[in-house]
Amino acid sequence: MNNKKFISTAKDVINLEIKALQKLKKNINKPFCDAVKKIVKCQSKIILCGVGKSGLIASKISATLASVGTPSFSLAASEASHGDLGMISKKDILILISYSGKTNELKNIIQYANRNRIFLIGIVSKKDSLLYKASDIKLLIPQVDEAGGIVPTASTTSQLALGDALAISSMKFRKFGKLDFKKLHPAGSLGAQLKTVEDIMLTGRKIPFVSENLKMKKALQILSNKKLGVLIVRSKKQKTLGIITDGQIRRYNEKNSDLHVKKVGEIMTKNPICVDKNILAAKALSIMNNNKITSVCVYDNKKKFRTIGILHMHNILQSDIS
16 A cells, blocks of 8 residues: 555545534534533533443543533443442433444443433434433434444544534633633643733732832842842832833943932833733733833733732743743
């Protein structure tokens, strides 16, 4: 078998799956909407289960639901009849996935759900199956041609896509945003990119605050002690008035010899760039790069003139944010 045949086979598989997804897209209707509403309103857990390849798909859909704020886990069909049915409570929603809907391992689970009035959503392709008939909401996947004629490929692609659609639709329905997503993904590169300014900013005594009337001689001592290369100038009423950077001080010294006797208010740059504590740190980095600065003042909500934190380029670099 040469390379051309490998490529031809690959394209045939992909085309089969594209056709399956196109058929699925046309089949999204009211039962899908009903399923999303039911998932969102669930006061307990969403439990998914399937057999074989469908079981793997069930695990993936469950993980996706959990990652967007819907408590969920997958149940091994082979273990369900040996005690694991006890994991399902009456407030749960059970989603069973089976292309044929006639898989023997699912029969006991279906009967248990119906007997205990556990809400059942079936993802199935055969209308004459036990799963289709027993389900409270029937999500019908169109029958498809499998790659190689027998291997579950196009059908599992359809199951996976339908699960993703359920997860994202429920996420948007409950307005689950980036900040919510970040709470569930604190680790790794994704967690880093979802960190907000508040997560990494310096606060309290670490902020190098100085008065506008303070002499620069004293201000320089504070600048040296804080080791941030920046001073935040504020009024007696704690209003942020300006900022002084070590680069700014060097440039002043190159042209003048009276720095030590000057007041902070005479040297500072007025109206410093400020960011809201809730914006992504990556966005703050972009603002800093665009303005060619290494620090920004941080405010809370609409109180732009009251600095509650300071974000330095070092904080961003240490958090692996890019």
